[in-house]
Amino acid sequence: MDLRTERSRLLSAFQKRFGSGGQVRAAIAPGRSNLIGEHTDYNGGLVLPIAVDRHILVLFRPARGTPARIAVYTETLEARDEFSVSGTHAAGDPKLHWANYVRGTAQALINRGIKLKGGDLYITGDLPRGAGLSSSAALETATALALLTLAGRAMAPQPLAFACQEAEHRFAGVRCGIMDQTVVGLAKPNHALLLDCHSMATRHVPIALRGYSFAVFDTGVRHKLAGSEYNKRRAECEHAAALLKQKTLRGVTLDAMLAIAGSLTASEHRRVRHVLTENLRVVQFAAALARGDVAELGALLDASHESLSRDYAVSCVELDQLVAQLRARGARDHGCAGARMTGGGFGGAVVALLKTSAFPPYARAMKPYAKGGSLLLTPSAGARVVRL
Numbered sequence: 095m096d097l098r099t100e101r102s103r104l105l106s107a108f109q110k111r112f113g114s115g116g117q118v119r120a121a122i123a124p125g126r127s128n129l130i131g132e133h134t135d136y137n138g139g140l141v142l143p144i145a146v147d148r149h150i151l152v153l154f155r156p157a158r159g160t161p162a163r164i165a166v167y168t169e170t171l172e173a174r175d176e177f178s179v180s181g182t183h184a185a186g187d188p189k190l191h192w193a194n195y196v197r198g199t200a201q202a203l204i205n206r207g208i209k210l211k212g213g214d215l216y217i218t219g220d221l222p223r224g225a226g227l228s229s230s231a232a233l234e235t236a237t238a239l240a241l242l243t244l245a246g247r248a249m250a251p252q253p254l255a256f257a258c259q260e261a262e263h264r265f266a267g268v269r270c271g272i273m274d275q276t277v278v279g280l281a282k283p284n285h286a287l288l289l290d291c292h293s294m295a296t297r298h299v300p301i302a303l304r305g306y307s308f309a310v311f312d313t314g315v316r317h318k319l320a321g322s323e324y325n326k327r328r329a330e331c332e333h334a335a336a337l338l339k340q341k342t343l344r345g346v347t348l349d350a351m352l353a354i355a356g357s358l359t360a361s362e363h364r365r366v367r368h369v370l371t372e373n374l375r376v377v378q379f380a381a382a383l384a385r386g387d388v389a390e391l392g393a394l395l396d397a398s399h400e401s402l403s404r405d406y407a408v409s410c411v412e413l414d415q416l417v418a419q420l421r422a423r424g425a426r427d428h429g430c431a432g433a434r435m436t437g438g439g440f441g442g443a444v445v446a447l448l449k450t451s452a453f454p455p456y457a458r459a460m461k462p463y464a465k466g467g468s469l470l471l472t473p474s475a476g477a478r479v480v481r482l
């Protein structure tokens with residue numbers, strides 16, 4: 095979204111809802127797409143996501159009438175919510191839907207000793223929901239920045255990411271890792287973020303692929319079991335790690351695996367194999383990005399998908415079909431170097447490496463499989479607060 099051209103529309107939409115006067119600011123947070131390193135973050139592993147050029151905006155202004163309340167309106171869903179600055183609930187209420195992300199974030203800040211101040215929040219943006227671009231992490235991060243600014247406080251990006259993750263755990267019921275919230279906060283334009291989820295060390299990896307770009311294709315489906323299966327995978331990995339006397343699968347060696355081989359179920363074995371090989375692929379991918387080695391990047395995307403589909407069992411028919419279609423066309427016209435499911439799985443999106451000029455024909459050809467649409471990705475900057 096171009097803030098310069100949208101400024102007056104946004105301002106008048108805000109004022110129509112909350113009245114005029116006062117300085118309106120905007121917390122702006124991008125969506126994310128993960129290039130590689132899937133289901134590794136909560137296993138203390140490596141990930142390589144980018145922020146995308148689609149955003150959630152939270153326009154905000156200090157409260158006037160009722161200083162102890164936070165009033166929220168979402169333009170996208172045409173719904174409102176209101177809660178006290180002293181706290182909301184201990185946990186999420188499924189009936190609150192989207193408002194859980196806002197309330198959960200507010201509560202996570204309160205839990206960290208932030209004294210919230212009243213304000214009016216207006217949520218808008220051009221980041222589609224449920225398209226595998228982590229609109230939830232963007233909403234949490236933009237909300238957190240708006241609430242912190244209203245409270246006259248600041249928080250470093252990493253603790254902020256953990257606060258947003260807590261909102262997701264406690265209020266949305268998904269025990270997600272730390273990848274989404276970290277990249278939404280820390281991303282740099284034209285770079286991917288290499289994040290080590292064990293040490294939390296980060297490195298910005300430049301993306302300079304001449305004539306090639308990453309793109310996402312959204313299946314448009316989201317299977318009901320996504321949340322519960324996600325938590326189940328996490329539990330399987332935690333069980334395997336516990337048998338290995340490790341907190342996460344990060345420290346697991348081949349020797350340790352050999353020693354406990356008989357105690358793991360066949361599916362636990364496959365889960366561990368995915369996590370260990372995926373960590374390796376992340377390192378190889380970052381190196382190939384630096385070399386601009388398109389063929390290797392494509393091969394790693396393909397290998398990641400096979401591993402996610404067979405070993406980790408988080409793909410689904412629609413994702414497999416879309417990946418197969420992209421690859422089949424790529425084999426014919428060399429427009430696509432590789433493709434894989436991205437994000438949590440069980441629906442959602444596929445990320446592919448394409449010749450930039452081939453994107454329009456691919457987007458047209460994939461329409462029957464990418465019912466949620468497609469998007470050429472521009473690696474973008476992380477979240478920030480701007481004046482409107």
Ligand code: GLA
Nearest residue numbers: 132133270271272273437438
């Ligand atoms: C979701 C979670 C992330 C990560 C991915 C899978 O997007 O929010 O933390 O676990 O799934 O890699």
